[in-house]
Amino acid sequence: MDDGRSEKHELKQNSHDKVKSVVAAYLNKRQFVDVKPRKSPRKVVLKQALLDNRISRCNSILFSFENDKDNTLLNEYGSMFQKFVYWLKDKIDTKQQCMDVEPLVGPLFCHLYLDLQDSGQAQLANSFYMNHIAKVDESKCDETVRNLLKSIHNADLRAKFRSAKVVVDINAESLLLLRKFVTQTCHVIFLHALQTWFELKTTKIKQQESCKTSVPKSDKFHEERQLIEVVNKDVNDELMKLHNAIQSVQKLPLGLCNVGIVNSKFDISCGLIKRQAGLMAYAESNALLVKSIKALDPPFGYEDLGHIKFTNHSRQIYCVSLSSNNDILCTGSADHTISIYSLKKLKILKKLLGHLGPVYTIALSPDSKYLLSGSADTTARLWSLQTGRLLRVFAGHFQAITSVDFHPNTLYVATGSADRNVRLWSLQKGDPVRLFHAARKEVYSVAFGPNGYLLAAASDDKVVRVYELASSKVVHEFRNEESVTCLLWSSNSKELCGGTLSGVVKVWDCSLKDKEKEIKDERDHTRGKKYNDSIFRRNTNGRILSLEFSLGTWACLTVPKLGHSPVDTS
Structure with a gap:
């Protein structure tokens, strides 16, 4: 019995040893080291966290060293110090100013040298020391700096020097001049060194006279005031010039940039223009053309871009829209589909299917996440631009939807229809919120x-109505000789621009209050001016495809009428 028990015990021990050996071999292959966790003191942990925080700050010297792979900033240390010394010498020699800034030279030299040493660039540090040690006047330095200059590699002196800020008394005049020099000439590392290692205490300006008499406080205040005005004179002059230029531009009459499309072999049904992006897009039958216009930067980064042509629809294109980031271009067609194109990759991304009739209008949300489409099937549909999924179906109109738009907060959408109604919908629930039926x-x-x-x-009854969303009331009503087909607001919501069927661009002022507008309407009616409520009117001699507002000016994309050529009226 005892022999049987001993054999079982040996078998268990052997199996346990085998498991241990297998685990040890596995850990050895994975290079796992069997060590105990190291306990770090709390001070060490806090010191490491503080160091990491300083490295992560964009204006810190450690961050600059960490990201300065080519030693560009380290090489600039010498030029920054040299600029500072030459500037200070010029102020002292020519204008007798900033003499109290001289005590900064020695400590600043030591700190910059030690920064180079701590960064591991011994060669750059030695070069900095040899080139600029002669510029330091030891007579202007205190005892600590003088001792450090004599034995710069002494660890105790370096630790004592780095342990506290250097206090320098400086008057208001010198402080203003130093601040102007640092902000206009120096790198941010120079400013950081001053803020980290120095404490500049402002002292009152003392009048240097042979007889040391006290100066009245009122005279001191007057001198400081005059000094501040002299230092800020250049800045104020530049600001005044800029202010005058802005006022002169604002007094100029409102202009219009008219970009016309010529030499097209096909009928152009729709289009858009984006001057800041430097492009325009328009549809010729079932093809979409994207062309470059004159801009500060070439569109999409391509130089000498001629035109891009997309032919992904089988029938007429009715509408085109561009995202706010100028990356995504969308089109709706009579083939019941919506195409989404990438202007960076110059290819089609998705084709959306779901409408049962021609797609007459589309709009992209301000955050470029959603697409809203309106169709002859009497529905408006909300799509995800990223996935192409159908998110909402807005059903309530009983005739074709002709226009859609997103609210600036992307929580509501508006739809206009051939049934004479305008509806406001909730994007989250898909329910109707308002019904505007004045058209x-x-x-x-x-x-x-x-x-x-x-x-x-804008409706076919030749009236443009402006509704207040909170009350559903008509707050402005602009009557015209003909129907307005497209609308666009200015960025401040004070002006509304519209394009008519005959190619006339009008701008109305929507900032007037109701009573002021009633008085103005009565005055115009008594003078026999039935339609004189626009602040700007320009005939483009063409059919308007799109309106655009940027940099305080209006622009339109037109197709010239027969016998006319496009005219740039900017």
Whole structure:
């Protein structure tokens, strides 16, 4: 019995040893070291966290060293110190100023040298020391700096010097001049060194006279005031010139940049223009053309871009829209589909299917996440630009939807229809929120004001109405000789621009209050001016495809009428 028990015990021990050997071999292959966790003192942990925090700050010297792979900033140390010394010498010799700034030279030299040493660049540090040690006047330095200059490699002296800030008394005049020099000439590392290692105490300006008499406080204040005005004179002059230039530009009459499309073999149904992006896009039958216009930068980074042509629709394109970041271009067509293109990759990304009729209008959300489309099937649909999934179906109109737009906060959408109604929908729930039914004929265009309080709608009854979203009331009503087909707000929501069927661009002032507008309407009616409520009017001699507002000016994309050529009226 005892022999049997001993054999079982030996078998268990052997199996346990085998498991241990297998585990040890596995850990050895994975290079896991069997060590106990090291316990670090709390001070060491806090010191390491502080060091990491200083390295992560963009304006710290450690961050600059960490990201300065080519030693560019380290090489600039010598030039920064040399600029400072030459500037100080010029102020002292020519203008008798900043003499109290001289005590900064010695400590600043030592700190910059020690920064180079701590960064591991011994060769650069030695070069800095040899080139600039002669510029330091030891008579202007205190005892600690003098001792450090004599034995710069003494660890105790270096630790004592780095342990506290250098206090320098400086008057208000010198402080202003030093601040101007640092902000206009020096690198941010130079400013950081001054803020880290020096404490500049401002002293009152003392009048240097042979007889040391006290100066009245009122005279001192007057001198300091005059000094500040002299230092800031150049800045104030530049600001005044800029202010005068802005005022002169604002007094100029409102202009219009008219970009016309010529020499097209096909009928152009829709288009858009984006001057800041330097491009325009328009549809010829079932093809979409993207062309470059004159801009500060070439569109998409391509030099000498001729034109890009997308032919992914089988029938006529009715609408085109560009995202706010100028990356995504979308089109709606009579083939019941929506195409999404990437202007960076110059290819089609997705094709959206779901509408049962031609897609007449599309709009992209301000955050470039959603697409809203309106169709002849009487529905508006919300899509995800990233995935192409259908998110919402807005059903409530009983005729074709002709115009859609997103609210600036992307929580609501508006739809205009041939059934004469304008509807406001909740994007989250998909339910109708408001119904605006003042129009007497088909609605051509709807547009939210950038402030989010107003909604403009143009219809075939030759009237442009501006609704207040909170009360659903018409706050402005602009009557015209003909129908307005497209609308666009200015960035401050004070002006509304519209384009008519005959190619006339009008701008209305929507900043007037109701009572002021009633008085103005009565005055115009008594003078026999039935339609004189626009502040700007320009005939483009063409068919308007799109309106655009940027940098305080209006622009339009037009197709010339027969017998006319496009004219740039900017």
